[in-house]
Amino acid sequence: MTEAAPAIFVAIEASGFGAAIRQSRWLYMVANVGHIVSLMIFAGAIAVMDMRMAGALAATSPGYVLKVARRVAIIGFICLVISGAFLFTAEASHVIVNRVFQIKLALIALGLLNIALFEILIAPKVRDLPPLTPLPSEARATAFASISIWIAVAVCGRSIAYF
């Protein structure tokens, strides 16, 4: 426990739930493994969408690829948030003051903003395009932004333990 953290995070870590995660023989480990597995599911689905928007897999229907991959990405993201909440709760007061974790949170916000912009501005334009139709250049730009941001999030996530 570190007193440097805001009181709310000290309280979260000190809670019965936090203690239960730390003291359980398997809960922390399951959350840790689950976080990595969720990341693979999420990143895989995101990569499929990004590749399609960047111009690969051109012979597929963009609307269909987006629809299927989006569903998997949402499931992966929900699992990431749940498993991440367990890992965070166990060490909340330390993790919240960790610089790399703060960078990771900012990058996640940026990634979600990029998704929102894509879904509002770009997805409606490309959804009904037939296969082998060139996509607007904004689609390519968000795809490169997306894959870069999420890889940076993963790098930060794994690096928290080392800083």
Add this chain to the structure above:
Amino acid sequence: MKHTRAVIAGFSILAVTTMAAVAHHGWGSYDASKPVTVDGPILTSTFENPHATIAVKGADKIWTVTLAPTSRMEARGARADVVAVGKTVSAYGYPSTVEMNEMRAERITVDGKTYELR
């Protein structure tokens, strides 16, 4: 398009290098070139994830000794009662380069039995 890609690549590199500059605490920050052995009674014991920790009254000072995740502790036979308060431990490990009085144990010996923690 070329510009967008360059900007994104630039930000990614920036993000990664910034992290290297804010080194704070972690498995990397232990000095393996200066191994220490801490012998003494266990004053406090926290058998919790992500790492069990004990406070040991060494000859020179009280050390915080970071052990292993609890599942590994159990798997190696170093259960909570092995590192309980009042036991006498000999911990071999590496001092932290960040936290004074903290060390990461490679192995511990309790009641004549050695437990490898790496």
